[in-house]
Amino acid sequence: MTPILQIEHVSLSFGGVNALTDVSFQVQKGQIYSLIGPNGAGKTSLLNSVSGFYHPQQGSISFDGQELNQIPPHKRARLGIARTFQNIELFQHMSVLDNLMLGAHNQLSAGVFSSGIYWKWAEKEELAARREIEDIIDFLEIENIRYQPIGQLSYGLQKRVELGRALALRPQIILMDEPMAGMTVEEKQDMVRFIIDMNEEHDTTILLIEHDMGVVMDVSDYVTVLDFGRLIGEGTPAEIRKNQQVIEAYIGQQ
Amino acid sequence: MNRLPSGVFNTSYQQDAQLFRTPVQRISLAAFLVALIAFPFVGNAYVVSLAIIVGIYVIGAVGLNILTGFAGQISIGHGAFVGVGAYVSAILVAEAGVPFLIAMPLAGLVTACVGLGFGLPSLRVKGLYLAIATLSAQVILNYIMNNWSSVTKGTSGLPVDSPEILGFVFNNDFSYYFLVLAVAILALLFARNLQRTRIGRAMTAIRDNDLAAELIGINLFRYKLTAFFISSFYAGIAGSLWAHYVTLITPEHFTIVESINYLAAIIIGGIGSVLGAVLGAVFMVLLPEVLRLLSDSLSGIFPNVGLFFSAMKDVIFGLIIILFLIYEPRGLNHRWQMIKAYWKLWPFSY
Numbered sequence: 001m002t003p004i005l006q007i008e009h010v011s012l013s014f015g016g017v018n019a020l021t022d023v024s025f026q027v028q029k030g031q032i033y034s035l036i037g038p039n040g041a042g043k044t045s046l047l048n049s050v051s052g053f054y055h056p057q058q059g060s061i062s063f064d065g066q067e068l069n070q071i072p073p074h075k076r077a078r079l080g081i082a083r084t085f086q087n088i089e090l091f092q093h094m095s096v097l098d099n100l101m102l103g104a105h106n107q108l109s110a111g112v113f114s115s116g117i118y119w120k121w122a123e124k125e126e127l128a129a130r131r132e133i134e135d136i137i138d139f140l141e142i143e144n145i146r147y148q149p150i151g152q153l154s155y156g157l158q159k160r161v162e163l164g165r166a167l168a169l170r171p172q173i174i175l176m177d178e179p180m181a182g183m184t185v186e187e188k189q190d191m192v193r194f195i196i197d198m199n200e201e202h203d204t205t206i207l208l209i210e211h212d213m214g215v216v217m218d219v220s221d222y223v224t225v226l227d228f229g230r231l232i233g234e235g236t237p238a239e240i241r242k243n244q245q246v247i248e249a250y251i252g253q254q
Numbered sequence: 255m256n257r258l259p260s261g262v263f264n265t266s267y268q269q270d271a272q273l274f275r276t277p278v279q280r281i282s283l284a285a286f287l288v289a290l291i292a293f294p295f296v297g298n299a300y301v302v303s304l305a306i307i308v309g310i311y312v313i314g315a316v317g318l319n320i321l322t323g324f325a326g327q328i329s330i331g332h333g334a335f336v337g338v339g340a341y342v343s344a345i346l347v348a349e350a351g352v353p354f355l356i357a358m359p360l361a362g363l364v365t366a367c368v369g370l371g372f373g374l375p376s377l378r379v380k381g382l383y384l385a386i387a388t389l390s391a392q393v394i395l396n397y398i399m400n401n402w403s404s405v406t407k408g409t410s411g412l413p414v415d416s417p418e419i420l421g422f423v424f425n426n427d428f429s430y431y432f433l434v435l436a437v438a439i440l441a442l443l444f445a446r447n448l449q450r451t452r453i454g455r456a457m458t459a460i461r462d463n464d465l466a467a468e469l470i471g472i473n474l475f476r477y478k479l480t481a482f483f484i485s486s487f488y489a490g491i492a493g494s495l496w497a498h499y500v501t502l503i504t505p506e507h508f509t510i511v512e513s514i515n516y517l518a519a520i521i522i523g524g525i526g527s528v529l530g531a532v533l534g535a536v537f538m539v540l541l542p543e544v545l546r547l548l549s550d551s552l553s554g555i556f557p558n559v560g561l562f563f564s565a566m567k568d569v570i571f572g573l574i575i576i577l578f579l580i581y582e583p584r585g586l587n588h589r590w591q592m593i594k595a596y597w598k599l600w601p602f603s604y
Contacts, residue, residue: 051469053465073468074468074469074472074474075471077468077469077470077471082470083469085466089463089465089469091458091459091462091463091466091467092462092463093458093462093526094455094458094462098455098458102455102456102467102470102472105455105456105459105471106471108452110451110452111453112448112453112480115448115452115453115454116444116445116447116448116453117444117447118447118450118451122451122452123268125452126271126451126452127267127268127271130267134267169471
């Protein structure tokens with residue numbers, strides 16, 4: 001087992017509010033790693049620190065052995081860190097296909113000139129990318145909506161397209177922020193199936209934030225619990241279920 | 255949604271990516287091109303000169319639509335950039351003796367670099383704030399055109415030669431029309447190709463959601479500046495063509511009014527669409543002419559109407575634009591797509 005993402009003593013504060021206090025953990029390659037905790041525990045802040053939107057005051061985050069602190073967000077994406085959001089962040093006015101093609105942005109290389117000429121060079125590249133994108137469309141079962149603009153799609157489908165865009169980056173790790181919030185049972189089942197499939201087929205590591213405990217306990221290899229910015233427990237799902245501190249954070253003391 | 259007529263099926267990704275997919279599209283495009291080429295043979299000098307001005311505005315408007323429409327960066331400095339292109343091209347040809355065929359792209363490049371400089375604030379400021387920042391480009395550049403009189407001849411105007419390519423002098427409307435037509439077609443094709451490939455997609459992504467764009471690996475810094483660069487390049491080309499057409503350029507033509515006209519053109523035509531920029535440019539150039547024709551023809555019946563119209567022309571112009579924004583907020587391009595969709599589905603539009 002090799003750690004792919006290492007969070008070491010990370011502390012993040014906004015003014016007087018401590019969003020994260022001395023958080024450390026490691027995600028191993030190929031794991032489905034869940035991050036749980038009550039609202040406001042700092043889970044999303046942690047993901048934002050990994051993607052590069054927040055800059056922790058202390059501690060370090062390294063990915064695949066490389067220290068991330070000085071790397072801007074768009075370069076982190078190139079290293080293989082993909083992300084989906086709690087509130088969907090897709091390109092609303094573009095079609096599903098264009099959104100997915102944008103995910104492949106960094107695998108293409110056409111510059112302004114060859115793009116403007118289109119003929120030959122850019123065309124070849126675009127068509128090759130399209131072929132790969134179609135595999136993702138096929139995997140996520142969204143063939144029938146490929147030309148539709150995002151704004152016309154249901155919430156569940158938008159979440160699915162967002163996952164597709166993350167997959168188009170050919171990521172090593174996907175940070176998923178509540179991929180199942182607000183979904184119907186059926187949509188949740190589909191989403192869980194996609195998560196398990198991409199983990200097994202492509203060996204993609206997944207860092208998952210989720211509130212649905214049934215899902216978390218079923219799919220996770222390892223679970224970490226945050227409360228008020230502090231790590232209060234970690235272990236396999238079975239261990240977490242018995243952890244007294246975790247039970248207190250969620251249900252309160254007896 | 256791209257609806258294809260019945261009986262046409264895409265069987266390869268290449269077909270799906272084609273700009274002109276069906277025989278009907280290709281035939282109508284060819285017919286339109288033939289009509290454009292035949293136009294100066296049929297039309298009189300007045301309409302041909304109008305067509306030339308339309309062509310130049312089309313190039314400028316498409317350029318602004320790349321910046322404002324694709325990449326979502328508002329610019330109120332476009333008119334001044336057109337001016338930079340005009341002056342640079344004029345001076346290159348007259349003073350340095352550079353042949354027009356080289357001076358035009360060179361003017362585009364110089365303008366692009368100027369645009370790049372004034373695009374730097376876009377990395378920090380967005381939306382209305384950026385609009386004000388680009389307004390400074392307008393003011394500064396216009397000030398330079400007015401006051402650097404040793405080079406620009408200030409308000410007395412800089413005389414410009416007619417362009418000459420390989421010994422052929424474009425010194426009348428008839429020949430100049432074809433020059434503008436050729437450049438405009440190239441400019442439109444380039445913009446359309448840009449829009450459907452990697453670069454254009456990245457720009458549109460920044461417009462729609464810059465946070466997500468950054469997270470999928472798009473360098474905002476680079477693509478915003480690229481948009482400014484390409485847009486100003488188009489402005490420079492439009493300026494060059496304008497200068498060599500009117501043969502006398504003054505700073506008054508490149509004021510904020512010009513910038514607003516370009517903005518109005520892409521809003522009326524349709525933000526973010528190449529065809530929209532074309533329709534908007536045609537609209538903005540022809541509307542004042544149509545108003546003038548109307549007043550001329552009415553003055554035969556009501557003698558005082560000419561006087562009234564000349565006073566009210568700008569008011570009516572503004573009124574028409576306001577009505578347009580209310581009843582056709584998504585631009586002429588959207589209306590055109592709706593008409594096309596209607597006829598494709600007719601008579602079973604469900």
